[in-house]
Amino acid sequence: MLEIGALLGADRVRRPLERETGIAQTIVEPASLDEISELVRKCESDGFTLAPLGSGATLTELRRRPVDLGISLKRLSRVIAYEPEDMTIVATAGLTLGEVNRLCGERRQRLGIDPPNPASHTLGAVIGAAHSGPLRLSEGLVRDLLIGIQFIGNAGRVVRAGGRVVKNVAGYDLMKLMTGSFGTLGIVTEATFKIRPMPERYAIATASFPTIESAFGAAARVHDALPLTHMEVLSPGYAKLVGYQPNYLMLAGFSGNRDELSYQRDKIAGLLDIACDILEETGAQELYRRLRDLSSTNRSLVAQISVLPAKLAQCVASVQRFTMEALHGTGGGSNDYGIDFCAHAGVGVAQISVEHLMSAERASQLVRRWRAAAREASGHVRVTSIAPISRGEISLFDSPAEGAMKLMRRLKASFDPAGIFNPGCFVGGI
Numbered sequence: 001m002l003e004i005g006a007l008l009g010a011d012r013v014r015r016p017l018e019r020e021t022g023i024a025q026t027i028v029e030p031a032s033l034d035e036i037s038e039l040v041r042k043c044e045s046d047g048f049t050l051a052p053l054g055s056g057a058t059l060t061e062l063r064r065r066p067v068d069l070g071i072s073l074k075r076l077s078r079v080i081a082y083e084p085e086d087m088t089i090v091a092t093a094g095l096t097l098g099e100v101n102r103l104c105g106e107r108r109q110r111l112g113i114d115p116p117n118p119a120s121h122t123l124g125a126v127i128g129a130a131h132s133g134p135l136r137l138s139e140g141l142v143r144d145l146l147i148g149i150q151f152i153g154n155a156g157r158v159v160r161a162g163g164r165v166v167k168n169v170a171g172y173d174l175m176k177l178m179t180g181s182f183g184t185l186g187i188v189t190e191a192t193f194k195i196r197p198m199p200e201r202y203a204i205a206t207a208s209f210p211t212i213e214s215a216f217g218a219a220a221r222v223h224d225a226l227p228l229t230h231m232e233v234l235s236p237g238y239a240k241l242v243g244y245q246p247n248y249l250m251l252a253g254f255s256g257n258r259d260e261l262s263y264q265r266d267k268i269a270g271l272l273d274i275a276c277d278i279l280e281e282t283g284a285q286e287l288y289r290r291l292r293d294l295s296s297t298n299r300s301l302v303a304q305i306s307v308l309p310a311k312l313a314q315c316v317a318s319v320q321r322f323t324m325e326a327l328h329g330t331g332g333g334s335n336d337y338g339i340d341f342c343a344h345a346g347v348g349v350a351q352i353s354v355e356h357l358m359s360a361e362r363a364s365q366l367v368r369r370w371r372a373a374a375r376e377a378s379g380h381v382r383v384t385s386i387a388p389i390s391r392g393e394i395s396l397f398d399s400p401a402e403g404a405m406k407l408m409r410r411l412k413a414s415f416d417p418a419g420i421f422n423p424g425c426f427v428g429g430i
Contacts, residue, residue: 008028013026013028020056024053030075043418048420053070054125059422079091080190082104084107097123097126112139113135114292127149135230143180146179146193147162148163151187154186202280204278208239210247231345300356301354301366301383319341326365327356354366412426
């Protein structure tokens with residue numbers, strides 16, 4: 001790695017720190033596109049593997065063994081262009097989501113992507129891991145908000161797609177291809193996003209239910225009647241974590257002007273057959289933050305289930321039931337045993353987690369059952385966090401159809417013929 005130091009200077013080559021030790025053997029901090037291109041060419045010629053690096057939170061879970069070189073993007077951290085009137089922002093990949101929203105917030109605008117603890121997520125990581133949160137119901141996903149991208153591909157080439165205006169048809173839709181690719185096709189260096197106005201007012205309606213069926217039933221009625229900002233159903237354990245009694249909790253976020261909030265508040269109350277509480281402004285914002293950050297809670301096993309929205313309630317109920325049976329027999333509830341979920345009703349996504357440590361064999365059996373339940377609901381499961389004892393025993397990604405797998409392998413071979421970009425960190429070991 002002495003030659004790497006010669007390319008950048010010794011002050012920008014270092015040993016990995018803390019969680020980085022499981023990601024890369026050496027960390028480098030390039031400060032320009034030319035430097036990244038030189039690094040890519042060097043890795044291709046010498047057979048080094050590399051991985052783009054933000055805070056390292058996602059790669060800590062994904063990597064089975066360190067790559068040779070971790071390319072930190074911390075020195076590529078700036079806003080290139082912010083056009084409030086056009087509602088677009090162009091920034092380098094090392095800038096954090098928190099910094100983007102701090103800037104946009106001065107003009108009452110925001111980038112509507114809300115993973116847990118957004119201040120720690122760089123834009124490159126948000127794109128690479130396709131992060132999202134409760135706002136996915138109203139704001140959409142990363143792929144919906146990303147309108148332009150720049151990345152370094154094989155041979156160190158700079159590739160650009162999309163543009164800086166919302167209405168553009170320039171080139172292939174590489175934005176969607178790079179989103180959720182986990183750095184296996186190239187290194188994202190710059191992105192252009194659509195941003196949105198912040199709502200004038202925001203509130204959350206909450207209601208507790210004794211059964212999972214009644215909670216999802218209420219959520220469905222409210223979701224079908226109103227254009228909500230977000231809609232969640234929490235298990236009793238997660239309800240307790242956000243400050244409520246350990247029952248099944250429905251949280252309906254809604255926003256607008258004063259008259260719109262008044263209408264929605266009355267409508268929600270009329271749709272529920274039990275009393276509900278309404279939090280507004282500071283109280284609503286604090287509850288939203290606790291909800292958003294739930295999936296960052298330390299658990300031994302966490303997975304994301306993605307199914308058809310109409311089948312989410314049934315799938316989550318099945319998963320919760322047989323998880324309890326598999327781990328603890330037929331008695332007890334989810335709060336008793338640390339088996340919890342946060343279901344984003346209306347979009348078909350839920351995070352499910354198990355708090356207590358289990359054997360690798362039992363964890364593997366459990367994930368297989370989760371995946372079987374998701375397939376019955378026309379979906380899949382991705383494991384997002386797992387205790388070290390079970391790593392290596394469980395595939396983090398579900399298995400796609402054979403045709404889809406062939407296409408993904410062809411794309412990997414085309415975009416990364418040398419096989420250096422974050423190998424082994426995608427579906428099927430790509």
